[in-house]
Amino acid sequence: NAGVTQTPKFRVLKTGQSMTLLCAQDMNHEYMYWYRQDPGMGLRLIHYSVGEGTTAKGEVPDGYNVSRLKKQNFLLGLESAAPSQTSVYFCASSYAGTRYGYTFGSGTRLTVV
Amino acid sequence: DAKTTQPPSMDCAEGRAANLPCNHSTISGNEYVYWYRQIHSQGPQYIIHGLKNNETNEMASLIITEDRKSSTLILPHATLRDTAVYYCIVRPAYSGAGSYQLTFGKGTKLSVIP
Numbered sequence: 001n002a003g004v005t006q007t008p009k010f011r012v013l014k015t016g017q018s019m020t021l022l023c024a025q026d027m028n029h030e031y032m033y034w035y036r037q038d039p040g041m042g043l044r045l046i047h048y049s050v051g052e053g054t055t056a057k058g059e060v061p062d063g064y065n066v067s068r069l070k071k072q073n074f075l076l077g078l079e080s081a082a083p084s085q086t087s088v089y090f091c092a093s094s095y096a097g098t099r100y101g102y103t104f105g106s107g108t109r110l111t112v113v
Numbered sequence: 114d115a116k117t118t119q120p121p122s123m124d125c126a127e128g129r130a131a132n133l134p135c136n137h138s139t140i141s142g143n144e145y146v147y148w149y150r151q152i153h154s155q156g157p158q159y160i161i162h163g164l165k166n167n168e169t170n171e172m173a174s175l176i177i178t179e180d181r182k183s184s185t186l187i188l189p190h191a192t193l194r195d196t197a198v199y200y201c202i203v204r205p206a207y208s209g210a211g212s213y214q215l216t217f218g219k220g221t222k223l224s225v226i227p
Contacts, residue, residue, distance in 0.1 A: 031213070040219075041219075042216070042217030042219060043215070043217040044217075045214045045215070048213050050213070056213075058214055059214060090157070092156070092157075098206055098212050098213075099145075099162075101147065101149075101159030101160075101162060102149075102159055104156030104157045105156050106155060106156050107154070107155070107156055
C-alpha cells in the first residue's frame with residue numbers, strides 16, 4: 001500500500017516547455033486534488049476531481065490543465081511553463097464527502113527557468 | 114479573510130505535552146475543525162478533525178470549546194519527530210462546491226526541544 005505517489009520528484013523546465021505531473025493513489029479514493037505551495041505561503045488548490053472523468057477548478061487554476069481518466073490517477077499539465085509556476089506541487093486524495101482527511105503525496109519540486 | 118488564527122511559533126520540551134491553540138471565532142454550525150501538520154519538505158499529514166465533541170486518536174487529542182470558537186490540539190508526549198508546522202483548518206461539513214478546498218494558512222511552527 002503505497003498511498004499517494006507523485007512522479008517526478010524534481011524537474012527543471014525552460015520557459016515555454018510543457019510537462020505532465022502524475023499522481024497515483026492505491027486507496028480507492030474517489031476525490032483527488034492538486035495543490036501548489038510557495039515559500040512562506042500555505043497550500044493553494046489548483047484543480048480537483050470528485051470522480052473519474054470529472055474535474056473542477058480550484059483557487060489558482062490558470063496555466064494548468066488536469067485529467068482523470070482513471071480513478072487512481074490524476075494528471076496535472078503545464079502547457080507552456082512560466083517562471084511563476086516554480087513551486088512545490090502536492091497531490092492529495094480522500095474518500096468521498098468531507099468527513100475524511102486527505103492523504104498527501106511527497107511532492108514534486110518544479111523549477112521553471 | 115482568514116477563518117483561523119494561530120500563533121506563528123511555539124516551543125515544547127521533549128516528552129511534555131504540546132498544546133497548540135487555534136481561534137476560529139466565525140465558525141458556523143456546519144463546519145468541521147481539521148488539523149494537519151507538515152514536516153519540513155514533506156506533504157501535509159492529516160492528524161484529526163472534529164465538529165462539536167472532543168476527539169482523540171493515536172496521534173493527538175482535539176479539544177473544542179463549547180461555543181466552538183476555539184480549539185486546542187494536544188500532542189500528549191511530544192518527540193523531536195513532532196517538530197513541524199501545524200495547520201488548523203475550518204471546512205464545511207456538507208459536500209459540494211466550496212467544500213473541497215482546504216484553506217491552509219501559515220500555521221504554527223512547533224519546535225520540540227531536547
